[in-house]
Amino acid sequence: MPGFELFGDKERKEVQDVLDSGVLMRYGFDGMRNGHWKTKQLEAALAERMQSRHVHVVSSGTAALTVALASAGVGAGDEVIMPTFTFVASFESILALGAVPILADIDETLTLSPPAVEKAIGPKTKAVMPVHMCGSMADLDTLKIICDRHGLLLLEDACQAIGGSYKGKPLGSIGDLGCFSFDYVKTITCGEGGAVITNNETYYQNAHAYSDHGHDHIGNDRGAEQHPFLGYNFRISEMNAAVGLAQLSRLDEFLSLQKRNYTILRDALSNIPEIVFRSVPEGGEENYSFLSFFLPSEELAQKAHKALGENGVDACFYWYNNNWHYYKKWEHLTNLKSLGKLPKEVRDALPDYAKANFSESDHWMGRTISCLIKLGWTEEEVGERAKRMVEAIKMTIGR
Ligand SMILES: *Cc1c(COP(=O)(O)O)cnc(C)c1O
Numbered sequence: 205m206p207g208f209e210l211f212g213d214k215e216r217k218e219v220q221d222v223l224d225s226g227v228l229m230r231y232g233f234d235g236m237r238n239g240h241w242k243t244k245q246l247e248a249a250l251a252e253r254m255q256s257r258h259v260h261v262v263s264s265g266t267a268a269l270t271v272a273l274a275s276a277g278v279g280a281g282d283e284v285i286m287p288t289f290t291f292v293a294s295f296e297s298i299l300a301l302g303a304v305p306i307l308a309d310i311d312e313t314l315t316l317s318p319p320a321v322e323k324a325i326g327p328k329t330k331a332v333m334p335v336h337m338c339g340s341m342a343d344l345d346t347l348k349i350i351c352d353r354h355g356l357l358l359l360e361d362a363c364q365a366i367g368g369s370y371k372g373k374p375l376g377s378i379g380d381l382g383c384f385s386f387d388y389v390k391t392i393t394c395g396e397g398g399a400v401i402t403n404n405e406t407y408y409q410n411a412h413a414y415s416d417h418g419h420d421h422i423g424n425d426r427g428a429e430q431h432p433f434l435g436y437n438f439r440i441s442e443m444n445a446a447v448g449l450a451q452l453s454r455l456d457e458f459l460s461l462q463k464r465n466y467t468i469l470r471d472a473l474s475n476i477p478e479i480v481f482r483s484v485p486e487g488g489e490e491n492y493s494f495l496s497f498f499l500p501s502e503e504l505a506q507k508a509h510k511a512l513g514e515n516g517v518d519a520c521f522y523w524y525n526n527n528w529h530y531y532k533k534w535e536h537l538t539n540l541k542s543l544g545k546l547p548k549e550v551r552d553a554l555p556d557y558a559k560a561n562f563s564e565s566d567h568w569m570g571r572t573i574s575c576l577i578k579l580g581w582t583e584e585e586v587g588e589r590a591k592r593m594v595e596a597i598k599m600t601i602g603r
Pocket residue numbers: 263264265266267290291293294335337361363364385386387397398
């Protein structure tokens with residue numbers, strides 16, 4: 205997945221343009237910037253690639269999620285449904301607005317289970333936030349039907365799945381809003397960065413103002429601009445956007461490398477009948493950033509994960525006991541360990557996750573191994589890796 209592996213001349217050239225003018229800010233300084241508007245160019249290029257009317261680029265993926273929720277009016281006490289398997293950024297962005305994260309089970313897609321979402325809906329639910337983990341997507345048609353029926357917002361977290369698609373549409377462009385991360389380890393990187401995409405004019409207008417202290421961005425005198433509502437600072441710098449602009453132009457090249465490497469590994473593992481691959485909803489195409497599969501039991505998955513490492517296969521993850529990506533280790537959330545006091549709405553309404561039953565999630569996560577797909581591997585290296593993976597797994601299951 206990591207675009208940083210192929211950082212090169214294109215990235216250096218875009219950054220050099222910014223260094224030459226010294227204008228590191230995305231807004232203003234028209235006369236000094238030699239015509240370079242890297243953030244604006246990145247937004248235009250993303251809008252085209254993602255077939256979305258509006259794009260607003262911000263400082264991180266977490267910022268993008270926060271801005272997306274805020275721009276659609278999510279606030280204190282509103283409930284947002286999110287999966288048990290995701291990065292901590294999901295609940296961080298919800299909590300940042302005083303809203304309440306409501307966890308719901310995942311299924312064999314490793315993303316939000318639609319029946320679990322239906323069960324989690326209550327009078328305070330405002331949004332459903334599927335997370336397209338490890339390169340593949342949730343069942344978006346079904347989630348959309350549920351959201352429409354209940355009048356809820358559908359926000360896609362496509363931070364790990366940029367370039368994937370569902371029924372011909374880019375992931376992120378299907379919900380009311382979609383978010384991407386361009387942090388250092390994502391498929392394309394800005395160093396740090398993120399983006400909100402939407403076809404909704406109001407959400408877009410809210411997003412750009414909210415992420416820049418409420419600036420309405422009308423006219424060309426920042427000091428004289430109006431502030432129609434309270435905002436914050438989630439701006440990206442031109443340096444970071446410049447890197448992203450180069451990386452976005454290489455997205456399709458990165459995706460085809462990922463697909464090639466993924467396919468070699470998958471074909472090799474397909475010969476082991478005990479291995480079942482994560483399920484991809486009909487009409488979906490992954491971005492091939494990870495190869496994820498199930499072992500027959502939790503015990504075998506743990507053993508296989510260990511055997512892979514011992515056999516020289518790095519970058520495989522057993523998410524079930526990972527500190528950052530699975531609810532079981534989120535005791536800072538469960539116990540509300542915050543530096544200062546959290547809003548009353550959160551303290552009063554957060555479910556007791558220590559007592560929650562997410563056995564469906566456990567059933568799938570306990571058996572899942574995900575292997576990162578790197579861009580820099582040669583075909584020969586992937587072939588060797590495939591051989592080592594098959595050896596390690598066959599040894600584990602005694603074949
Ligand atoms: C990386 C990531 C984020 C957060 O992105 P940052 O840019 O690191 O803030 C959010 N959600 C998911 C699923 C991610 O993988």
